[in-house]
Amino acid sequence: MPMAAKEIETMIKAAIPDAQVEITDLAGDGDHYAARVVSETFRGIPRVQQQRRVYDALGGRMGGVLHALQLTTACPQ
């Protein structure tokens, strides 16, 4: 069962409260998403750690029910 975009956004925001989350449904099938997550908490930490925090927020769904999530993380400008 694929995840809804809103559900992805809610889970990320629950774990990273200041996050600005933009989700794009790439294929229009509710299964292939791109997410851009911007948070002040990412400042000064390596990209791998930034993305791990987002994966952690998704509670193990990444690589499972969520196969295709293109992920970009950044700090606010």
Added chain:
Amino acid sequence: MTDDPQSRIDSTVKTNDVVLFMKGTPLFPQCGFSSRAVSILEHLGVEYASIDVLQDQGVRQGIKEYSDWPTIPQLYVKGEFVGGSDIMMEMYESGELAQLLQDQGVVTAQ
């Protein structure tokens, strides 16, 4: 050589300068993310070892524990986990990936 996937992964990562764990092969990638990772390495003209996780269930699961990273592809340079395809693309576009390979003494065509 032991059959333990963690030891096999560790030995692969440490005996090759650049290793890509992927789904499929560079000629026939079985997933869009793996395909993108291959394209980046081909553009950089770097020699790399590729491991098809679809051929080995132990490695397919084990690599996620090895790096504490839930998805494939995964790129390693000189034994260090660099990232998945999104991080590879960001680093490629910013020139950081070419710089990292150069800093690590890995030969590229550029």
